[in-house]
Amino acid sequence: MHIFSQDDASARAGAWLTVSLKAIANNYGLVARLGAGAECAAVVKADAYGLGAAQVAQALAERGAGTFFVAHLDEGIALRAVLPQARIFVLHGFMPGCEGSMAAHGLIPVLNSLDQVRSWKRFCEQAGQAFPAALQFDSGMSRFGLSIEDLAERALFNGLNLQLVMSHLACADMPDSSANEMQRQRFVTMAAAFPGVPRSLAASSGIFLGPDYHFELIRPGAALYGIAPSEGRRVLASVVSLDARIAQIRTIQAGDRVGYGLSWTAPKATRIATLGLGYADGFFRAQAGQASVWYGRTRLPVIGRVSMDSISVDMTEAPADLKAGDVLSVLGPQQDVDALARSAGTIGYEVLTALGSRFHRVYVPAG
DSSP states (O other): OOOOOTTSHHHHOSEEEEEEHHHHHHHHHHHHHHTTTSEEOEEOHHHHHTTOHHHHHHHHHHHTOOEEEESSHHHHHHHHHHOTTSEEEETTOOOTTOHHHHHHTTOEEEEOSHHHHHHHHHHHHHHTSOOEEEEEBOSSSSSSSBOTTGGGOGGGGTTOEEEEEEOOOSSTTSTTOHHHHHHHHHHHHHHTTSTTSOEEOOOHHHHTTOGGGTTTEEOOSGGGGTOOSSTTOOOSOOOEEEEEEEEEEEEEOTTOEETGGGOEEOSSSEEEEEESOOGGGTOOGGGTTTOEEEETTEEEEEESOOOSSOEEEEOTTSOTTOOTTOEEEEEBTTBOHHHHHHTTTSOHHHHHHHOOSOSEEEEEOOO
16 A cells, blocks of 8 residues: 655656565575575676666675676776675676776776786786786687687786686576586686686576586576576565556547557447556567556556557456556566566566666665
8 A cells, every 4th residue: 555645756656666675685595595605696787687786786785795796897886886895896897998997996807808808917017916807708608708719828817816717608597408517517627727716607597507507606686686597487586566556547439449550449348547657667569468467466458559658458357446546566466577578578687677767766675
């Protein structure tokens, strides 16, 4: 039950996103227990998958996380301001000429190419200080990372202050894929060239493949935010709910059509509601005719095309006394992130990271 005052920002909002920092912290604890024996880092790239890196990272640090991963240098700089003592890895390394910014903010580049290795080594030599770095190997995904042939230039790596060697699994969300073991074996072979350096292979889904994939550090991202490690495997707590207020209700007649392109035709007199969220808020156009919102346990189909700022909902099964200002659930007990993603033919990662900035946000404390 939401009680509003006119001075409350939530009273002015058409929709609000509630983020449970407690659920995120609990998911971190669950994953850390699965990876017992390895350090459990936390991936907070893309503004903590759209949920607010500053708030999420602070909650995770309070839960015991000391190592964090971001994708870009500017993400690392922003996170450093929030967590002055944390160890922060930047997955994409750095653009040419940005080595000084990396070092000045105490960030650790993940070196993905021989060019980055050479640039970082030259920068350290000129500065007279061996700043820390990590190496990423391409163990079979053909994305970021050094190839096994690159490692033949062994002298190039001498003198690097390596904190970690890492790689990334392509099929971790497919537990039966033979590619997982292939990549694991290749990673072991490549990491052997750097004895004593901590190793990391498993991100979220990889952690659930078992201890053989954990090595010295695991790095959950999506798992922290409640996304299932593989299809149908619901073991993590949902961390977000999204509620939208009805902006308008009207009754249309049989044969009346709805939305851009007039793509939906009423088969009979139909009550429809308009909600103030659309593709600018991460409710994708592909969800037209596929997605639903909910009133309690009552499913209410989305009809017509998704607009930038609004969707239309068939209210046939809803109580007749619902009115403008009443609340429907977009993400909640009846529909989690993965379920909403399926209605768009996509994955939970894309839904979370696409949630727009216009929602009023509420954070449930971790404590």
